[in-house]
Amino acid sequence: MATAYDPGAVEPGWYERWEAAGLFRADPRSPKPRYSIALPPPNVTGELHMGHAVNAALQDVWARYRRMTGYEVLWLPGTDHAAIATQNVIERQLAEEGTTKERIGREAFQARVERWYREVGQTIISQFRELGASLDFSRTRFTMDRGYVRAVRTAFVHYYEKGWLYRGPRIVNWCPRCQSAISDLEVEWREHTDLLYSIRYPVVPGSAAVSTPGPGGGEGPWLVIATVRPETMLADTGVAVHPGDERYRHLVGGYAVLPLVGRRLPIVADEAVEPEFGTGALKVTPGHDPLDWEIGRRHGLAVVGAMHPDGRMNVPDLPEYDGLPALEARERVVRDLRAGGYLVDARPYVHQVGHCDRCGTVLEPMVSEQWWLRMDELARRCQEASARGEVRWHPPRFERTYLDWLAGIRDWCVSRQLWLGHRIPVYTCGNGHVFASVEEPERCPTCGDGMLAQDPDVLDTWFSSALWPFATLGWPEDTEDLRAFYPTSLNVTARDIINLWVTRMIFSGLELMGEVPFGDVMINATVLAPDGRRMSKSLGTGVDPREIVRRYGADALRAWAAQVAMSSQDVRYDETRIEGFRRFANKLWNATRRVLSDLEDTPPSVPETGLGLMDRWILSRLDHTVATVTEHIEDFTFTGSVSAIYDFAWHEFCDWYLEAAKPRLRAGDPAAQGVATQVLDVVLRLLHPFMPFVTEELWHRLPGERDFLVRVPWPRPMGRRDPEAEAAVGRLIALVEEVRRARQAAGAPRRGGSLWLEEPLEPELASLAGELAAVELVASAPEPGIALSQVAGRVAFPTAGPGEPVHRATRRRLEQELERVRARLANPGFLERAPAPVVEKERGRLAELEAALERIRPA
């Protein structure tokens, strides 16, 4: 074995062997209990980033752990076509080449997309292999493959026939650049500082029941409204005030006149108006504002659309503004208002402006014909499933993210006006019959007409993603996989797509499969750049997981991910911690090397008799570690699992057991060899879900026949807990550490010196203490020597100063502690109310501290 572990030389070979052995291929006919995970399909927009790596590492812990605990595991991979995101990527590429999708046409565009899907899809899969993800690539799915298309169409038709999918003109979030509607969840709100304009709208005299001059604080018969988007006033069809607002009550039912346009605007009263905001009067633009749309609907106001899909003004009757981009139109409107004396005020105003989360363009609320999915019943099903406890969230607080969103949910706009995606399976025949069809229809089912036109829109990507846990298993066909592996067991997701994706999978599963799609949801923390900013390619803060794998190994990356990814806060990318796990892999490598160097070919076992205290101690600690690691996996708190193995393997096994057992190992002592091998055996199994490569490598180097680790049973405690051995070795460690401390403080050389113990330790521990502390045990107190505090005894070094300076720090520490303990025991409340064991413990500490201080009391 080489003296250093080289992950780059070891990892790739193992993945090939695993795949060749079919370890990750799930068998639906297996008699074992099932455990399944549908990998969140990465968007085919680029390569995997750290978020994917962390996400995959967590799933792989479960996948491997469940295999080792006797389950038939399916971890199913795939990719998502990500219609709007991918289209934007290709559009950017075309722009760099100086062309556009319109110029090259649909066919050439489609060809480019196909090529892109192939290339990126391959890269993504190879990246998962590098990470060691135990995915069943024989079942790899894509949200646009043939079977998946059928699933999407089936789901659509199902909702359509229930009457839950409807089409209609509604106000939507419109992206003028993508030229598509997007859903509420795809709106990214950003803070803007704009000007808030106050504008006079003259009131038509005598139009209201009672007319008095001067509403809005001015002297004329007018209202003053406030807006940050003056250009939209060209589409105003009303003015609204709050019904309880005394200032305006007399005007309700009357009319105002729209400046620059001249249209008569009904003045209506509506609860939605905030009387406190501005002057309390609101211009109503149902065609370009969601709130106004609602108000307009309630009062039967006209809807005027004043914008083209590309964001330019569409006001043919007002040629001075027609065709202008919105911002230019705004300037001109403001100029004209000012010139006409309508502009009262313009002041800076900070507010939230919606942007397209895919391309960043400012959204324009606009009225258009879209497909909507009714959410009331679907939301109710989710809430009921939650109430029944069918989905368990980890950490639990995220359940509220989902329930809160459902509580206020509105219908889902599922249509998009893109070139990419699943076409909506709705057709209109020459006679105007409209129908939905799972199969590509030949003719109209009503009249037999063959002139069919399919709806030009495509579906929101999330509509297809929502079917992922069952569409990937073959739904709508009744497949063996579907029966064996649905519902899946676990979904691991970053929290930013809880509602976009997780929620929608839950209601889709409930509605289409009759069961929740997974029992557990694990939300992993977001990885931030070292400076706390988001990791993103465009900011230059991204980190390529392949680079990390190259430098530290996939194991190191994964162990770090498992240790931090369930953190309650976002975690900053910290390379020093990843490097720490690379060193840990190297430590294991060398510990194994050490143990193996003295072994014969036959595997040693732990003998029934002849175990020393150190053997009993490490086996006891091992049992404890097995229990801890297992509990923390089951609790979704991987931090605890990783730390427990790390601490045990490095600090208990390597630092103390191996150091102490070296002479026995060299001498071929069967107990030491059996115990050391047994510890390695168990540690490698415990660590395998977290660090699969190095553990597999070392496992196969242990003597005896070794199957692949995922086929080896997960360790169970062996009933070796041994409080007596733990206490004895605890005393040994304290003693050795104190002698070392004294040596260093006394400025003595590294080795040599005499140790005398007044109350002897167990003989084997006493001689060990001598070896580990590099001193000779002597039968009488060395003079002058340094008194020890942990045990009654003295130590002397060949060239050492007096003991007194050595004790100063120790004494100070002990005295501080003693003072605290004394104060506590002097408190009557403590003695009366604290539980007896706690009081006893304090009394014990008092005695210990006093004894320790007495031992090092200056003469």
Place this chain on the structure above:
RNA sequence: GGGCGGCUAGCUCAGUCGGGAGAGCGCCAGCUUGACAUGCUGGAGGUCGUAGGUUCGAUCCCUGCGCCGCCCACCA
């Protein structure tokens, strides 16, 4: 505007019955120790954001406040 999370050593983070504050990295000092210098030994370093409250006892429970971050939200 509502909600959630965070504030613990120089840095990144653990700390899940309230009872002696931890790790990794960094720092200081010393080690060619028969597995490992990707190592070994020893050490320094924290009034656990802040002000109150509950309690015999609070990093932990409650309340207020201050920053930082995220999510939701139809005040134009």
